[in-house]
Amino acid sequence: MANKHQETKRLLFASNLLQEPFVALNLMLDVMLSARFGASLWQISILTTLRPLLAVLAFYWGSMLYYRPELLRFSLVTATSLATVFFLFAPWAESIWYFILAECCFVLFWRAANPAQMEIVKLNLAKDSREKVFSQALSISHASGMIIGPILGLLLKLNPDCWKELFSVAAILYSISAWVKGAFSVPQVSQAPPRPIRTAKEAIVTPWKDSWKLLKSNKSFMRFQLGFFIAGSGLMFAKPSIPGFLTKMNLSFFEIFSLFTLLEGIGFILTASFWAKFLQKYGVHKAAFLVVACFSFQPIMLLLPIDAGVFLAYFFYGMAQSGSRLVWNLSGPLLCGNDSSSQYTSVNILAIGVRGCFVPLLGALFATLFGPEASITVSFLFMFAGALYLYKVSQSTLAPMTSP
Numbered sequence: 001m002a003n004k005h006q007e008t009k010r011l012l013f014a015s016n017l018l019q020e021p022f023v024a025l026n027l028m029l030d031v032m033l034s035a036r037f038g039a040s041l042w043q044i045s046i047l048t049t050l051r052p053l054l055a056v057l058a059f060y061w062g063s064m065l066y067y068r069p070e071l072l073r074f075s076l077v078t079a080t081s082l083a084t085v086f087f088l089f090a091p092w093a094e095s096i097w098y099f100i101l102a103e104c105c106f107v108l109f110w111r112a113a114n115p116a117q118m119e120i121v122k123l124n125l126a127k128d129s130r131e132k133v134f135s136q137a138l139s140i141s142h143a144s145g146m147i148i149g150p151i152l153g154l155l156l157k158l159n160p161d162c163w164k165e166l167f168s169v170a171a172i173l174y175s176i177s178a179w180v181k182g183a184f185s186v187p188q189v190s191q192a193p194p195r196p197i198r199t200a201k202e203a204i205v206t207p208w209k210d211s212w213k214l215l216k217s218n219k220s221f222m223r224f225q226l227g228f229f230i231a232g233s234g235l236m237f238a239k240p241s242i243p244g245f246l247t248k249m250n251l252s253f254f255e256i257f258s259l260f261t262l263l264e265g266i267g268f269i270l271t272a273s274f275w276a277k278f279l280q281k282y283g284v285h286k287a288a289f290l291v292v293a294c295f296s297f298q299p300i301m302l303l304l305p306i307d308a309g310v311f312l313a314y315f316f317y318g319m320a321q322s323g324s325r326l327v328w329n330l331s332g333p334l335l336c337g338n339d340s341s342s343q344y345t346s347v348n349i350l351a352i353g354v355r356g357c358f359v360p361l362l363g364a365l366f367a368t369l370f371g372p373e374a375s376i377t378v379s380f381l382f383m384f385a386g387a388l389y390l391y392k393v394s395q396s397t398l399a400p401m402t403s404p
Contacts, residue, residue, distance in 0.1 A: 004185050008124040015080075015396035016141040018177035021082060023026075024145045025163075029103060031246065032163055037310050045240040045364035047100050052236060052356020055106045055349045062115030062346035067198040072116045072323055073186045079113035080178035084171035090164040111349050113181075114329070115342040118277070122333040123187050123340045128280075130330060135276035137390055138325050139269050141299055145267035206249060211347045221335045221344065224284055225351055230326070231292040231357050234382025237363035238299065241372035249310065263311055267318025273328060275323040278285035283396075284334055287327050287388035294320035299380035327399035 030047065034037040065075055125133055146235030156163055161341060215222040279287040294316060301313035332344030367375040 002279055004124050005126065005129065005133075007183075007185060008121065008232060009137075011180055012121070012133070012137045014142055015180045016137050017144055018173050018180065020141045020144045021148050021152075022167075022174040023357035024086070024149045024223055025166055025170050026103075027108065027149075028152075029099065029241075032393075033096055033099060036160070037099075039096055041098060042364065043100070045360060045380065047103060048236070048239045048346070048364070049356060049360040050104050051107045051361070052101070052352045054104055055111050055356060057353075058108055058111035058114075059205060059211075059346050059350040059353060061109075061112035062342060062349060063079035063210075066207075066210065066346070069342070072120060073182065073184065075180045075186070076113050076120065077178050079109040079116070080181055081175060083113070083129055084174045087171035088169040088175075090171070093164065093404070108264040112306075112350075114349065115332075115345040117181070118282050118332055118345045119300075119340060119342040120184050120186060122336075123325070124185060130185060130333060131276040131280045131326065134330060135272045135275040135322075137327055138271040139321070142265040142268040144274075145254045146262050146269075150262055155307045171294055207346070210343070211350060214347060215341060218335065218337075220269075223329055223388075223393045224335065225347065227285075227288055227292070227386050227393060229351050229355060229386075230389060231386025232352065233359045234379045234386065235295065236359040236377045237366070237382060238372075238379035240360055241362040241367035243373045245372040245376070246310070247298030262313045264318035264321065267315040267320075268322040271319045271322045272326075276376055277328060278323075279330065284327060284331050285390060286394040287323060288331075291320055291323040291327055291386065291393050292387040292390055294323065296380055296383040298371065299376045299383070310333075375403060 030039075030044055033043065033047075052256060061075065061079065065071060068126070083106050086098070086105050090099070093102075121130065121134065134163050152166060155166065215225065218306065226338040275287065275291075297316035298313045298320070301309045302314070303309070328348060329345075332348065336344045363379075366378060
């Protein structure tokens, strides 16, 4: 078991490091499309809507594992390999719609890989070490992002036209991480297979029915989902207006990269150990409440009438993101009991897709009518409501299920 633990930890760290250059660069895609292609608010809104909407397709990919658990490694490696395939050809692309297509492919398969990876982590790591190891993996990624991000920003400042080539190189490194993930040890899981799916209609409808059945049977997980849904809607509502909001501030690529990687990364790393200990000690619901409360500081700081407000906003965002990534990814393994966590993680992904069907478009319409500042204010109200709900849930006597 000790060897399996160390092997899983090493491979998780290595794959995250290989993926980080692309992740850091991808954070800037919306701003690049606005600056280099003159992307309109509605084009950014379409992309912002498609990102979570594609989570519905990723949900079906992840749900496959509930019916075919022997496909864990295949699911993880294939999804990781396909994620950045279109970005490999970025230097030859001349259309904004090509990059929207490439980003859609990335988001789809990036999310699709998650249920398999989290189930492998659950099977290979002891219960009392999952929070610590996963938090360390995320911290190492963000630490490297803090170095990579400003370097990318400096390169783009010196040569703004090299951004396509940078995407291509980063996509190659991301693809190599699929080979690393293929080395994960995948234990044989003995579980009774669910009823077979025989028709196309059943293939479409059954995962939704099973997800709803799961939520009804596990009230602890349902309450977590509802709180995160409300707060996540707040984050999505403001997303379409953020690139234009930052562009109006006349920030350079270097400054924006510093916001998205350096300052956010500092907030992320400084609090990573705290979030792991807090989650382990107090459980998912209290950790989720504190995460959402931290997220609510971002819109407040963005609206401050001081130049430092935007930098403080992304520092607090990094703090919240550190806890969010941990809680969101581990909510399935921690609340699934003796069940497979892949179905729980798939429900997490489905929730993103459901709110992505309408929230970003509403946010874009609201920002068009009333301005980005008003959209950011509404975002705060959503997050505040989500925090209140999760606080109430965290104070209830409902004992969460724990994984073995």
